[in-house]
Amino acid sequence: MKIVMVGSGYVGLVSGACLADFGHDIVCIDKDPAKIGKLNKGEMPIFEPGLADLVAKNVEAGRLSFTTDLPSAIEGAGAIFIGVGTPSRRGDGHADLSYVYGVAEEIGASLKHAAVIVTKSTVPVGTGDEVERILRASGTAQKFSVVSNPEFLREGAAIGDFKRPDRIVIGAEDEFGREVMREVYRPLFLNESPIHFTSRRSAELIKYGANAFLAAKITFINEMADLCERAGGDIQEVARGIGLDNRIGSKFLHPGPGYGGSCFPKDTLALLKTAEDYGSPLQLIEAVVKVNESRKRAMGRKVIDALGGAQAARGKRVTLLGLTFKPNTDDMRDSPALAVAQVLTDAGVELIAYDPEGMEQAQPMMPHVTMSTSPYAAIEGADAIVLITEWDAFRALDLKRVKELVRAPVMVDLRNVYDPAEMRAAGFTYVSIGR
Numbered sequence: 001m002k003i004v005m006v007g008s009g010y011v012g013l014v015s016g017a018c019l020a021d022f023g024h025d026i027v028c029i030d031k032d033p034a035k036i037g038k039l040n041k042g043e044m045p046i047f048e049p050g051l052a053d054l055v056a057k058n059v060e061a062g063r064l065s066f067t068t069d070l071p072s073a074i075e076g077a078g079a080i081f082i083g084v085g086t087p088s089r090r091g092d093g094h095a096d097l098s099y100v101y102g103v104a105e106e107i108g109a110s111l112k113h114a115a116v117i118v119t120k121s122t123v124p125v126g127t128g129d130e131v132e133r134i135l136r137a138s139g140t141a142q143k144f145s146v147v148s149n150p151e152f153l154r155e156g157a158a159i160g161d162f163k164r165p166d167r168i169v170i171g172a173e174d175e176f177g178r179e180v181m182r183e184v185y186r187p188l189f190l191n192e193s194p195i196h197f198t199s200r201r202s203a204e205l206i207k208y209g210a211n212a213f214l215a216a217k218i219t220f221i222n223e224m225a226d227l228c229e230r231a232g233g234d235i236q237e238v239a240r241g242i243g244l245d246n247r248i249g250s251k252f253l254h255p256g257p258g259y260g261g262s263c264f265p266k267d268t269l270a271l272l273k274t275a276e277d278y279g280s281p282l283q284l285i286e287a288v289v290k291v292n293e294s295r296k297r298a299m300g301r302k303v304i305d306a307l308g309g310a311q312a313a314r315g316k317r318v319t320l321l322g323l324t325f326k327p328n329t330d331d332m333r334d335s336p337a338l339a340v341a342q343v344l345t346d347a348g349v350e351l352i353a354y355d356p357e358g359m360e361q362a363q364p365m366m367p368h369v370t371m372s373t374s375p376y377a378a379i380e381g382a383d384a385i386v387l388i389t390e391w392d393a394f395r396a397l398d399l400k401r402v403k404e405l406v407r408a409p410v411m412v413d414l415r416n417v418y419d420p421a422e423m424r425a426a427g428f429t430y431v432s433i434g435r
């Protein structure tokens with residue numbers, strides 16, 4: 001089937017490349033000519049493991065192409081996916097749907113055949129109804145169906161997640177929509193991936209519900225870690241003991257500096273706004289958002305404490321290891337590193353950072369931070385090291401070498417990568433989370 005993906009970012013590009021790999025003919029569209037120019041030269045606009053090879057293979061096979069021209073790209077496409085951004089709207093936290101609705105208008109203006117329009121972007125309940133209204137208002141005489149197909153892939157593991165998903169959710173209101181979506185995902189049917197057909201509104205709610213639940217799970221274990229610190233427990237032992245319960249599960253029970261990234265912060269906020277609009281507030285998620293926001297800055301204060309307090313911290317040099325919100329991505333959106341760096345900069349701390357993939361995106365967002373060329377170069381002369389993102393490159397640092405390079409052997413490990421006893425035996429002042 002010919003399929004069009006409008007929006008060639010983390011979701012659109014990965015989904016497009018994977019669907020091409022399943023054998024479909026894919027055209028990825030973006031309104032950013034620089035992005036499309038790069039893709040047409042075989043350069044990846046984002047870092048995602050395995051993506052460059054997958055794109056190259058499918059371009060070569062003639063199944064994947066890139067363009068900025070929507071009207072000609074959608075000619076003959078059986079399914080047109082909308083995978084554009086839905087960031088927080090400035091001022092009120094609602095999802096900004098202007099990009100989604102803009103694409104719906106563009107499609108309506110040039111649709112010349114029957115097609116299914118699929119929202120893959122994360123959108124609040126009722127957005128599909130509005131997309132349908134926009135398409136009707138465009139006056140198109142063609143048969144169409146608007147389907148919700150939320151995406152659950154994780155950056156850093158996106159290709160595996162798309163090709164072997166826990167489930168595929170398809171919210172459709174008619175048989176035409178369901179039939180075309182069955183065809184799109186037929187290779188995964190054959191793989192026995194569960195396909196969950198729902199109403200369109202349910203599908204939209206599932207995506208936000210899942211993200212809010214995961215954000216709550218992270219926030220829960222973060223607060224338990226704080227309690228461990230005060231009460232004298234070890235959060236690693238506690239989390240394992242809790243997670244071994246099959247009803248709970250061990251995933252998302254890793255304490256850290258607070259959730260960040262391109263999804264959880266904006267999606268929890270948008271869900272709260274939706275719930276408010278429907279007069280059905282989600283008080284649990286309200287608390288999650290509040291706790292998480294204050295946590296990120298609290299992590300900055302933890303570093304200041306490790307430096308000996310506000311007075312001692314001024315003028316000290318601190319190394320940040322890892323800037324992205326998680327490893328294996330270059331995505332800096334809402335990364336906890338931004339809040340930690342801000343608190344430290346405000347306290348007069350000099351910051352040097354190293355991140356394997358995120359520095360290019362990070363630099364304009366953290367103009368006061370000096371980017372370095374390697375973990376060891378970044379560490380040189382530091383009064384403290386803050387491990388913010390658990391990249392593999394930071395998991396087995398040569399501690400002897402680190403100790404020789406730093407001015408003071410202080411490590412604040414916000415991901416509990418290292419073992420407290422070993423670090424202390426190696427002569428480090430070691431601060432972790434909940435241990």
Ligand SMILES: NC(=O)c1ccc[n+]([C@@H]2O[C@H](COP(=O)([O-])OP(=O)(O)OC[C@H]3O[C@@H](n4cnc5c(N)ncnc54)[C@H](O)[C@@H]3O)[C@@H](O)[C@H]2O)c1
Nearest residue numbers: 007008009010011030031032084085086099121122151155
């Ligand atoms: N990033 C993730 O891990 C992830 C996971 C699941 C769901 N989502 C959701 O998927 C959606 C996209 O997220 P993303 O991270 O890929 O965003 P992104 O910002 O990386 O990509 C969005 C792309 O859409 C393009 N775009 C905007 N308006 C356009 C238009 N009118 N025509 C063509 N292209 C246009 C932008 O130029 C950009 O390249 C969001 O709703 C997000 O919440 C993201």
